[in-house]
Amino acid sequence: MKLATGIAIAALLSLFAVRAQAQDRVQAAGEAAGRWLELVDSGKAGESWTEASPSLRAAVSREQWAAALESVRSPLGPVRSRTQQSATLTRSLPGAPAGEYVVIQYRTSFAGGIAIETVTPMREPDGSWKVSGYYVK
Secondary structure (H helix, E strand, O other): OHHHHHHHHHHHHHHHHHHHHHHHHHHHHHHHHHHHHHHHHOOOHHHHHHOOOHHHHHHOOHHHHHHHHHHHHHHHOOEEEEEEEEEEEEOOOOOOOOOOEEEEEEEEEEOOEEEEEEEEEEEOOOOOEEEEEEEEO
């Protein structure tokens, strides 16, 4: 009985450690997303491309990124407020390379209305988080 109790306690402690590690990763990804969104909100499309993940930069040129961002964000106007709605840690996304991602959704109030922004940071080999996707609906 003591062995079973010891195993159960060890398993529970392990579960708590895994959950804490996941929460730390979600928090780090959220912080990276916030810094990146500051660039986008400030109209610094080129810098947001430079600070994005290598996978995003490989998929679209700096000029294409700036044009796409301008076409999506300009009609919305300046950001008035942004509230995180969810953050989900995942190891795979459709059409994306295997890796570690956090899909973060924000409810954002712009001068021109309300939208849902989805920002997807990806964990890089050095442990840092870089935005690999951005969508506005």
